[in-house]
Amino acid sequence: MTLEKSEKFIILAVALGVILNPLNTTMITVALPAIQSDFQLSATDISWLIASYFIISAIFTPLIGKLSDIYGRKRIFLVGLGLVVVSSILAPLSPNLPVLLAMRGIQAVGTSALFPAGIGIIRHNIRHNQNRVIGTLAVFATTSAAFGPTIGGWLIQFGGWPVIFYVNLPILVIGIALTVMFIPKDKNNMEKAYKLDGIGVLLFSSFITCWMVFLLGLEQGIQIGTLIFAIVLSILFYMYEKRKDDPFINVNFFRKNLNVALIFGQYILTTVIFFTVLLSSPTFIQSVLDTSSYTAGMVMLSLSIFAMIMTPISTRWMEKAGFRIPLLSGVFIGLAGVILLFTIEDQSPLWWIGFVLAVTGISNGIQNIGLQNFLYSFISVEESGIAAGLIMTSRFIGNILASSIYGVAFATGMNVGNMNTMAMILMVVAIVLVPGMLYVTSYKKKEYS
Structure with a gap:
């Protein structure tokens, strides 16, 4: 097989991984009435089911991007695919909201690994029209997000809301096979000094979650204490990160x-x-x-x-x-x-x-x-x-x-x-x-x- 054909399979493997996050964030929107009815949930509960996915994704996407540079992009990509497999099998069996939230959390971590690791794989293995390939992947992601509700609506007709998780499995099987067969094993950089910005991660996740609690509580009035706490955490995060040489979020880029x-x-x-x-x-x-x-x-x-x-x-x-x-x-x-x-x-x-x-x-x-x-x-x-x-x-x-x-x-x-x-x-x-x-x-x- 020529290099060009190998590159096509590498791109396809990455594309199948990249679409999973946006697809699963929007496909569930059509399933919300059924999930809300089955588990007797409020609109606030449903909001947490959706928002928790994004909070976890916002935290783990930059974090796993750094880890993939050190421990190997192919390895992290496969771990991400594996986590999505686990969540896609177990989420439909959830007996209540907490279990479903946990399974969605695992799915969010897995899909968060796929974008940064996938882009790293493209940058290190594709030599022809690299920027065009990355742009195409962005279109794939946007398109899968846009078509998520339609795909979900079709699937739910045949098997209820659980089927929106099972639909990931064929994509995952193909993605894992292509990854194992065609993506080269990259060298580890474990000798490279790396210190996790644990405090930055903690502050970021805390202030994002705190703002969510405040916003979702507006239906009952303005919670002054929560608002002040969210503002303080945001300021602390900014002040801490701007002094870090290797921050979790590079706030100096914005400055x-x-x-x-x-x-x-x-x-x-x-x-x-x-x-x-x-x-x-x-x-x-x-x-x-x-x-x-x-x-x-x-x-x-x-x-x-x-x-x-x-x-x-x-x-x-x-x-x-x-x-x-x-x-x-x-x-x-x-x-x-x-x-x-x-x-x-x-x-x-x-x-x-x-x-x-x-x-x-x-x-x-x-x-x-x-x-x-x-x-x-x-x-x-x-x-x-x-x-x-x-x-x-x-x-x-x-x-x-x-x-x-x-x-x-x-x-x-x-x-x-x-x-x-x-x-x-x-x-x-x-x-x-x-x-x-x-x-x-x-x-x-x-x-x-």
Whole structure:
């Protein structure tokens, strides 16, 4: 077998691993009504089921990225795949929420290992069009996330919510086989001095969790004590990390690149809108409109297809027109999509909900790829690794905030009134995005050089 064919199998193995995190974060959205009914859960419980996955992913993705550089990327990649196998077999057997949370936690750790280890494998084993390959993997991840609700909706029709875990197994079998057969065994760097930033990890996980507790408790009023504790932990984390030579999260990167930090902020807010809509829509379609998971999945196609279609279109648009006009267009289209959420009622036809979701999909397709490309246009090659890691962390933070909004907005149940409450919160986010995008796109590349 020629090297080129081997490279193709390496890329396929990594791609199968990379899609598992985004696929499993969104596929479960269609299963939420069934899980909520089976375990008699509240909206807050459901929020923790979703948000805990992102909190664990946000913690372990950068951590395992460092470990893979030392202990071997192929080894860590296989460990990640193995953990997902365990969780995919045991999660459907969960008798209650705590066990399901534990299994989802194992799954989150496993899938968190796959992205950083996979990118490391590509960078060290693929010699042809490496950047294009990494870009393709990003499209794979985005596409799998967008199609997660539709895939989940189809599968649940045949075996209930447990089947969304079993569907991972064929992907895992192929991924493990390709990894063992085609990915070269890399050298260990265990002689390299490495000190785990344990305090940084502890502070990061503590302040993220504390903010989640505060946000999910807003339905009962503002918890001043929790808010103060969250703020103190955030400040302590920042002060501690900025003095570390090898920090868990490189906060000095943001200090030295304040305008780049604003791009990450825009990315977080964009993710908040997209994932809040993605998280709430399948449950609304099933619970309020009284449809099946299959129907909900079909309606969600409008969100995923338009998000996917706009990715290559936006890339070409920005190559010709620059970033400012496309990104501003994406922001205003997103604002229009949020406004349209107020038109959704308990008697709304499915085609209209599909149209509203399509508008959100178009906006996200433009902003998701646009902000990433815009960021990399200002980042040196030497800093591309940290930028990629921070993009993933930003996405997880956006997803965590979206989970909090879902828990607060629908604390009293899924209905039109609470949907309007959610839309009102997202309206504020969409409005904040406008001046933010005007500001960050006003900078020229030379200002970052």
